[in-house]
Amino acid sequence: MTAQTVEYIRYRVPEERSAEFLAAYARAATPLAASPQCVDYELARCEEEPDHYILRITWTSAEDHLQGFRMSEHFPPFLAEIRPYVSAIEEMRHYRPTDVRGTGSAVPTLYDWAGGAEAFSGLTEVFYGKVLKDDVLAPVFAGLAPEHAEHVALWLAEVFGGPQAYSATQGGHSHMVAKHFGKNITEAQRRRWVNLIQDAADEAGLPTDAEFRAAFLAYIEWGTRLAVYFSGPNAERPTEQPVPKWNWGAAPPYQG
Known part of the structure; x- marks a missing residue:
């Protein structure tokens, strides 16, 4: 593109x-x-x-x-x-736009609106508690590393405008998608993932206003559909890309 x-x-x-x-x-x-x-x-x-x-x-x-x-x-x-x-x-x-861009503090990031690091840690703690008990998703996460939930919390926090802790400790976008290679995630599993994380957001007390939930779900839909692709047999490793940045009403950061 x-x-x-x-x-x-x-x-x-x-x-x-x-x-x-x-x-x-x-x-x-x-x-x-x-x-x-x-x-x-x-x-x-x-x-x-x-x-x-x-x-x-x-x-x-x-x-x-x-x-x-x-x-x-x-x-x-x-x-x-x-x-x-x-x-x-x-x-x-x-x-032609340059890489020098960003948002000011007048508009809170999704990360700040959600409640910061504590909110995302609480979200993934509740979410993976559900995943490991779920008949559809438990097989995908068999042998889940103890630190997995916290790594996902760091990932989501950075995606939604928080500290770049995932990038500093784990890597960028290609590192995250590589974790899905060979898992052959089905559409049924993707949809269950989406539903469970929305339930977890409710239980963890994330904001329920329409604007936040619309932006939150937009990323979850985008991210899980990429996960399905990269878990499949025809997936090609992406070029090195930073962790995507999602904001209020943002379009997908990687296009074509």
Whole structure:
């Protein structure tokens, strides 16, 4: 999969045209959002100099923007709305995101929202207590190492934004998935895993608000489906990758 690219378009629009400019972009957003090449977009207005605007559009790639969107049926209606403001453009460039990124403390991580290290240790303690008594999953975890539950607690804590303790002591994503090689996990076992960890989250007292549980379950679904693949006969060892980072409404970190 080609890396995503971010297009920035800087406008200078006089105050007397601001209302019509915003209205035009509100209409242009309809064909833009309908484009399969568009990931997301945002039009921001400068607080210090209100005649300055920046439109940010994330495209699946620069080529997809230039050869896909601009050649599609979505482009003419988009252009028709913003054409009167083309002369107001001061910059229009594509940028490739770097590895320097993150979130600030204004938004708590899923790790902090859940209750930190103690919450994840409690979760895995309850969960593996259930697993070892479960007819469907017990065979998968026969001979479970005593430290396994705590290692999984470290993994989940790091995935959801906590300390990088798993990376420091165990390794990255490829180390975790390698533990599933040859286990031939079935779909029935995967689903039981998903159900039991949700039950364990309830018993361990993890937050029950919809936003947290949706993000939590999204990772569990993603992670368990990868586990099934890597446990199967056709699995290929992944390239070295860091522990994935999951956040509120985040998309899978490894795509293609």
